[in-house]
Amino acid sequence: MTQAWWENDCLAINEKVKTQAEERQGMLTKPPGSLGRLEDVAITLASLYGDEKPEIKQPLITIFAGDHGVVAQGVSAFPQAVTVEMIRNFVKGGAAISVLAQVNDAELKVVNCGTAFEVDFADDYEALIDKQVGPGTADLSLESAMSAEQLTQALSIGQQVVEQGKKDGIDLFIAGEMGIGNTTPAAALGCAYTGQSAAVMTGRGTGIDDAGLTHKIMVIEKALARLQLTELSAEQILKELGGFEIAAIVGAYIRCAQLGIPALVDGFITTAAALAACKMNPQVHDWLLFSHQSDEPGHQFMLEALEAKPLLHLGLRLGEGSGAATALPLLRQACALHNGMATFAEAAISSASEETAS
Numbered sequence: 001m002t003q004a005w006w007e008n009d010c011l012a013i014n015e016k017v018k019t020q021a022e023e024r025q026g027m028l029t030k031p032p033g034s035l036g037r038l039e040d041v042a043i044t045l046a047s048l049y050g051d052e053k054p055e056i057k058q059p060l061i062t063i064f065a066g067d068h069g070v071v072a073q074g075v076s077a078f079p080q081a082v083t084v085e086m087i088r089n090f091v092k093g094g095a096a097i098s099v100l101a102q103v104n105d106a107e108l109k110v111v112n113c114g115t116a117f118e119v120d121f122a123d124d125y126e127a128l129i130d131k132q133v134g135p136g137t138a139d140l141s142l143e144s145a146m147s148a149e150q151l152t153q154a155l156s157i158g159q160q161v162v163e164q165g166k167k168d169g170i171d172l173f174i175a176g177e178m179g180i181g182n183t184t185p186a187a188a189l190g191c192a193y194t195g196q197s198a199a200v201m202t203g204r205g206t207g208i209d210d211a212g213l214t215h216k217i218m219v220i221e222k223a224l225a226r227l228q229l230t231e232l233s234a235e236q237i238l239k240e241l242g243g244f245e246i247a248a249i250v251g252a253y254i255r256c257a258q259l260g261i262p263a264l265v266d267g268f269i270t271t272a273a274a275l276a277a278c279k280m281n282p283q284v285h286d287w288l289l290f291s292h293q294s295d296e297p298g299h300q301f302m303l304e305a306l307e308a309k310p311l312l313h314l315g316l317r318l319g320e321g322s323g324a325a326t327a328l329p330l331l332r333q334a335c336a337l338h339n340g341m342a343t344f345a346e347a348a349i350s351s352a353s354e355e356t357a358s
């Protein structure tokens with residue numbers, strides 16, 4: 001059997017440049033380690049770019065949108081129509097991520113991966129890409145969320161977006177998502193990939209009440225109970241419990257790692273996609289940076305499973321790529337410090353004395 005594209009090797013990180021970047025951090029005019037995580041970020045980016053002086057010049061933010069059959073179970077505080085309504089808001093500039101993309105000088109694209117209501121493309125927005133796989137997934141609490149063909153199609157949406165990005169010269173990829181109900185498939189995937197219970201992994205999403213939360217946990221338990229998880233591959237789990245936009249993000253993360261583009265992961269839903277991507281191709285992990293910890297309580301368990309230490313913890317629980325976009329200036333500042341600070345020798349500053357330096 002031939003290997004699927006997502007199983008192909010990812011680019012190796014540049015260990016030589018990593019060592020050089022570590023050495024440079026030790027020479028800059030500051031006590032060693034005093035810039036904390038910013039030092040790690042610069043070293044990581046240097047090793048990924050293979051460039052001792054890393055820089056983020058052309059970030060791309062892509063929102064993947066999709067609808068979910070499971071909303072029929074009453075798992076969201078908002079109606080399904082909001083998915084398509086928000087697509088319009090993204091391209092018109094009114095959404096949180098639209099503002100964050102602009103203030104961070106990042107390109108924003110929106111991809112419709114499969115929505116239940118018609119997206120009006122009459123305005124011919126350049127940023128809007130139509131890749132409708134179907135009018136939303138099937139209800140994952142009752143049956144497979146998607147067919148094997150739909151999974152392949154959805155994965156290839158992300159693959160194609162990243163390949164186009166590579167041609168355009170992007171050097172950082174941020175995936176955002178929009179899909180009413182998508183904290184339910186994300187939590188279900190989180191359970192399946194980490195082994196945590198639905199009670200631990202499930203949160204309020206857009207703001208359901210206590211009764212809604214109890215019901216949402218039950219819906220996810222029902223979805224998990226219809227599967228023999230130990231007998232399923234990572235991609236079969238994604239097909240059973242995922243969403244079109246989630247699978248597209250999985251495809252995007254994998255292709256980023258294969259093409260050597262770092263991806264900055266956002267919140268709960270994109271981290272579920274990151275988990276799937278790492279299960280389907282473990283080499284992807286090196287290319288993922290984690291921006292923030294969402295207030296959706298299950299997020300920390302997904303992050304732990306990925307051994308990820310996110311940069312920020314701001315109480316965000318929006319998605320759309322908003323947490324990743326908020327962390328982008330930190331990445332840029334980490335690079336600027338790494339590249340622009342003087343070394344002890346350049347600034348003629350005495351370094352730590354032999355006796356006291358540890």
Ligand SMILES: Cc1cc2ncn([C@H]3O[C@H](COP(=O)(O)O)[C@@H](O)[C@H]3O)c2cc1C
Binds near residue numbers: 178180181205206
């Ligand atoms: C106006 C609005 C904008 C959003 N932007 C992101 N989400 C977020 O909320 C949804 C997931 O939560 P749940 O599973 O509870 O439906 C996703 O669309 C996610 O991106 C939004 C939700 C709403 C209502």
Ligand SMILES: O=C(O)c1cccnc1
Binds near residue numbers: 294299
């Ligand atoms: O963290 C997220 O991505 C998130 C949390 C709640 C609702 N939508 C998205």
